[in-house]
Amino acid sequence: MTTLAHPIHPTGGTLAQAPLSSLQVNGLTKRFSGSTTPVFRDVGFEVLPGQSVALIGANGAGKSTLLRCCVRLIEPDEGEIVLAGERLSGMRGRALRRSRQRVGFVFQKHCLVPRLSVLSNVMHGNLAHACGPRNWLQGLSRNGDRQRAMDCLEQVGLADLADKRCDQLSGGQSQRVAIARALMQNPTMLFADEPTASLDPQSGEAVMELFGRLCRNHRLTLFFVSHQIEHALHYADRVLGLRDRTLALDSTSGDQTLATLRDFYV
Numbered sequence: 521m522t523t524l525a526h527p528i529h530p531t532g533g534t535l536a537q538a539p540l541s542s543l544q545v546n547g548l549t550k551r552f553s554g555s556t557t558p559v560f561r562d563v564g565f566e567v568l569p570g571q572s573v574a575l576i577g578a579n580g581a582g583k584s585t586l587l588r589c590c591v592r593l594i595e596p597d598e599g600e601i602v603l604a605g606e607r608l609s610g611m612r613g614r615a616l617r618r619s620r621q622r623v624g625f626v627f628q629k630h631c632l633v634p635r636l637s638v639l640s641n642v643m644h645g646n647l648a649h650a651c652g653p654r655n656w657l658q659g660l661s662r663n664g665d666r667q668r669a670m671d672c673l674e675q676v677g678l679a680d681l682a683d684k685r686c687d688q689l690s691g692g693q694s695q696r697v698a699i700a701r702a703l704m705q706n707p708t709m710l711f712a713d714e715p716t717a718s719l720d721p722q723s724g725e726a727v728m729e730l731f732g733r734l735c736r737n738h739r740l741t742l743f744f745v746s747h748q749i750e751h752a753l754h755y756a757d758r759v760l761g762l763r764d765r766t767l768a769l770d771s772t773s774g775d776q777t778l779a780t781l782r783d784f785y786v
């Protein structure tokens with residue numbers, strides 16, 4: 521079991537020590553119901569503020585499950601999670617939702633509402649800050665949100681397309697809208713699950729460049745899943761690798777090569 525650099529506060533809540541990790545995971549194990557074999561067991565790692573960390577592994581290795589377990593979108597069976605200094609394990613309801621508010625998620629399938637405009641989709645990113653239908657409607661009608669959504673679109677280079685319907689966008693443009701929507705949450709950390717998987721090589725590079733720029737400019741922490749080991753080497757400070765139900769690699773990317781990372785796919 522990996523030892524945490526900063527101990528978890530026994531009662532939860534914000535930790536006193538600094539500097540705090542963006543994410544600390546210790547002893548994480550996940551079994552899906554009906555299966556006696558865990559997807560992964562006893563996984564521990566740390567993501568420091570401002571770091572970019574890639575998670576690689578073959579199909580079915582458990583990458584998406586691990587990413588979601590880190591914010592308890594999937595419930596782990598065992599383990600501790602500390603997100604931005606707050607102990608997520610054991611949190612319930614409103615407290616859990618509040619802790620997740622500073623995390624932006626970008627998925628492979630952009631999950632945009634096709635018939636709505638680009639701007640409306642980005643404004644929906646703010647719904648995580650409001651609970652219940654009444655608050656959602658109030659949240660959507662705030663003038664400030666409209667301006668902030670435009671700012672987010674500006675940052676991903678799509679302000680010109682604000683009024684366009686999302687079903688009229690290319691894959692690369694859609695992914696940029698999804699990133700702008702994640703930025704709308706004013707996150708300190710971005711989780712991205714195969715964000716370039718459906719994109720051609722050039723668009724994929726452009727999206728990874730965009731992540732890099734956003735992380736540098738806003739001191740965002742990035743934790744992304746990718747099968748593109750070139751992206752892991754080029755855009756991540758550290759690479760984690762899942763194999764045989766355990767975390768088999770936790771290394772600075774500078775110490776890895778395409779050949780060593782390819783081992784995760786044989």
Ligand SMILES: Nc1ncnc2c1ncn2[C@@H]1O[C@H](COP(=O)(O)OP(=O)(O)OP(=O)(O)O)[C@@H](O)[C@H]1O
Pocket residue numbers: 552553559577578579580581582583584585586
């Ligand atoms: N909701 C679920 N119920 C049962 N089993 C699941 C569920 N979700 C995932 N699994 C199983 O857990 C394992 C890991 O799946 P996961 O999607 O995390 O892998 P992955 O590494 O992200 O794969 P890929 O690279 O193909 O996206 C797989 O065997 C999958 O079938």
